[in-house]
Amino acid sequence: MSCHDLDGSSEESTSGERKFLLVGNPNVGKSVIFSKLTGKNVMASNYAGTTVSMTEGTIHYQGTKSSLVDLPGIYSLEASSPAEEVAVKVLEAREVDAILFVLDATGLEKNLPFAYQILGYGIPVVFALNLLDVAKAKGIQIDINRLEKELGAPVISTIAVRHIGLKEILQKLHEVSSKKKKVAPSHRPKSVEEYWSEANRVSQQVQKVTEPRQSSFLDRLSMLSLQLLPGTLIALIVLCLSVAFVVGGGKALRSLILLPLVNDLYIPWITQFMSQFMAEGIWLNVLVGEYGMLVKGIEWPFALILPYVFLFYIVLSVLEDTGYLPHLGVLVDGLLRRIGIQGSNIVPFIMGYGCAIPAILGSRAATTYRERVILATIVSLAVPCIAQTGAFIALLGEHSAMALIFVYLLSFLAILFSGMLLNKSISGKSDPLLVEIPHLLLPNEQALMKKIYLRTKSFMIEAEIPMILAIGVAALLVETGLLNALGIFLQPLVVTWLGLPQEASIALILGVIRREIAVLPLLEMNLTTLQMVVGSVVALFYLPCLSAFAVLTKEFRLKLALAVSLSTIVVAFFVGGLIHHIGKALLPLLI
Incomplete structure (x- = not known):
């Protein structure tokens, strides 16, 4: 599905082409969003390390043509792996108009330290809060408006596999890239320890879990399969x-x-x-x-x-x-x-x-x-x-x-x-083994x-x-x-x-x-x-x-x-x- 499917426009513009980066941790639905926005034949796999090399696709929105570059799914910018090195090089080049950062609504705290590292580059950022359907099933509720204020950047609610929120992402990406407004979180951490401390504080402020629910069959199976x-x-x-x-x-x-x-x-x-x-x-x-x-x-x-x-x-x-x-x-x-x-x-x-x-x-x-x-x-x-x-x-x-x-x-x-x-x-x-354990989901x-x-x-x-x-x-x-x-x-x-x-x-x-x-x-x-x-x-x-x-x-x-x-x-x-x-x-x- 390409972007002209989202807004009904298929007309292309040969001028003013913009470049956006797609970043985030593994297993947050990043490749699914890339595939939906560009229509490019990119496989969306539910495990870490799927997109190791950069993949680029074209998006069409309201008569304009832009490129979307899918960076490797990584956890930080410490450059301890080839995938992280690729991400750092692209970000340091600063040849982009805006960044689309995908957050996992079921694991907000572990995503935020990397988000603060990205915000530190001063490039316009749009956050896609994905997997909201899974979060809801787990009793997790997130205050989107408060999260936007804490991050100093727009946050869009998305359920990528059902195409929810994709049109809003496009609209906001073009809006922030036109204004060229630098992002400014309410508090800018300066060290790794501060990244995690701030992530913990923000997640407690914007997130709450409703009454405990019984674990689903897939949740119980997930726990058993790790023993x-x-x-x-x-x-x-x-x-x-x-x-x-x-x-x-x-x-x-x-x-x-x-x-x-x-x-x-x-x-x-x-x-x-x-x-x-x-x-x-x-x-x-x-x-x-x-x-x-x-x-x-x-x-x-x-x-x-x-x-x-x-x-x-x-x-x-x-x-x-x-x-x-x-x-x-x-x-x-x-x-x-x-x-x-x-x-x-x-x-x-x-x-x-x-x-x-x-x-x-x-x-x-x-x-x-x-x-x-x-x-x-x-x-x-x-x-x-x-x-x-x-x-x-x-x-x-x-x-x-x-x-x-x-x-x-x-x-x-x-x-x-x-x-x-x-x-x-x-x-x-x-x-040492460091691997994201995703939720067991029906494909x-x-x-x-x-x-x-x-x-x-x-x-x-x-x-x-x-x-x-x-x-x-x-x-x-x-x-x-x-x-x-x-x-x-x-x-x-x-x-x-x-x-x-x-x-x-x-x-x-x-x-x-x-x-x-x-x-x-x-x-x-x-x-x-x-x-x-x-x-x-x-x-x-x-x-x-x-x-x-x-x-x-x-x-x-x-x-x-x-x-x-x-x-x-x-x-x-x-x-x-x-x-x-x-x-x-x-x-x-x-x-």
């Missing part, structure tokens, strides 16, 4: 339900709907259609042959991978928008500290099971560079993305559930081992559906084109006979050490482009269960896809990206060969 014993049980239930939904639902979609559509309708039709225009030969086979771009390029990403990707993004989006992930972060903080990262990093860590790229980018929310390196390395090495998961299920699920469990157990052990090794080898310490349906759609669309765009190109390479290798020559060259590694058939060389080549394509060609081969496990293990630890490598290079420079990639290759081939030889030795004893 070790019931929290661990809740986490296991959530994990089991999530896995059952993704794996079971994905298999059902694949076998009952998508595979019949592709195999029974699409493939016969596209094969017959292309045969009418092209004679038999290499180029026809490249398009609709064994590794045809128009055959496997549709079957693999749409029929085999997409069901699991789509359902995983449903689960991830629900967990984000309910606010459960930070609760899980507190619960697993002790475990994650053993591998050198604090519990708040559970968010990008879990995102790695969807895709390594947002997980690596999400590591920016870590408080130290050391934690970023550890997190990015672990995700690149041992966390299978959802596309890999779909490929593993397609390869192993129909043959041996124990084999599939073994691969993921190995992944978990690799995460622990590599994390502890990195924790000991990289100097420095992890900061907003519109925002949830938009997020799932955007994530699925992004995956298909990023995965489909590289996958089709990789399949084209595979088809050319097969049709020109280069695969045989390549197989002979790689025979000592592929056949002797890994115990895979010679044609499996193609999987290793294609896996450079995308990890899951190191698994999918194995579906076309008559492999034993041991060979399937070895192929899956190699694909699990194999080097990151080209897109992930590019992000690693951008975030940590080429030297670290190369070190991580070479390490994954060595681990993949070493562990894969080890499993082959151990399995081969134990097999006669089990028969």
Whole structure:
């Protein structure tokens, strides 16, 4: 929803463009407000560190066009993290007309110290007092007029998910930016201690809590999920339900709907259609042959991978928008500290099971560079993305559930081992856990559906084109006979050490482009269960896809990206060969 939807005007002005900053603590609804005001496709997630890099959108109001810059969600301007450093640099540049500061009506006192820091810059500020519906449910009432007098700036009541107060925000932003009036709180604190003392005084003056109410089910669930014993049980239930939904639902979609559509309708039709225009030969086979771009390029990403990707993004989006992930972060903080990262990093860590790229980018929310390196390395090495998961299920699920469990157990052990090794080898310490615990809320349906759609669309765009190109390479290798020559060259590694058939060389080549394509060609081969496990293990630890490598290079420079990639290759081939030889030795004893 853009601003011309709010005031009925869509006319743009090319002159007098203004620039506004959007700031606030994490979990106050800042990204929701940004998305509503600009209409930009920005995901609103209910956990700290969502918006680490600046995001800019355009707003239209009464014939004028302005820009809104969404700064990282942070707690202060102490510049103790990359996100805070970004905010300080932008504020010190003073190239803005006004600031929109979002306050949480349910936690006013903890928001105000940061608000006073922002007021200290003397830039016109408009405060959006958000989450008033949640505050009301908790019996919290706030005197808006008195709060305005204390802060010396306008305060607008908002419920962003229901579009309440957004038009008033726009009106007030343009009003204060036109007047260029500096803000002046009734009392200006001068130190951190005074910030908190003043925040306590003001919150007591403007806020009161009505008669005690019974805790809601979500409030009680929130408290239980933070405790070790019931929290661990809740986490296991959530994990089991999530896995059952993704794996079971994905298999059902694949076998009952998508595979019949592709195999029974699409493939016969596209094969017959292309045969009418092209004679038999290499180029026809490249398009609709064994590794045809128009055959496997549709079957693999749409029929085999997409069901699991789509359902995983449903689960991830629900967990984000309910606010459960930070609760899980507190619960697993002790475990994650053993591998050198604090519990708040559970968010990008879990995102790695969807895709390594947002997980690596999400590591920016870590408080130290050391934690970023550890997190990015672990995700690149041992966390299978959802596309890999779909490929593993397609390869192993129909043959041996124990084999599939073994691969993921190995992944978990690799995460622990590599994390502890990195924790000991990289100097420095992890900061204490400081994470905002948001309220457990029912997701907003519109925002949830938009997020799932955007994530699925992004995956298909990023995965489909590289996958089709990789399949084209595979088809050319097969049709020109280069695969045989390549197989002979790689025979000592592929056949002797890994115990895979010679044609499996193609999987290793294609896996450079995308990890899951190191698994999918194995579906076309008559492999034993041991060979399937070895192929899956190699694909699990194999080097990151080209897109992930590019992000690693951008975030940590080429030297670290190369070190991580070479390490994954060595681990993949070493562990894969080890499993082959151990399995081969134990097999006669089990028969």
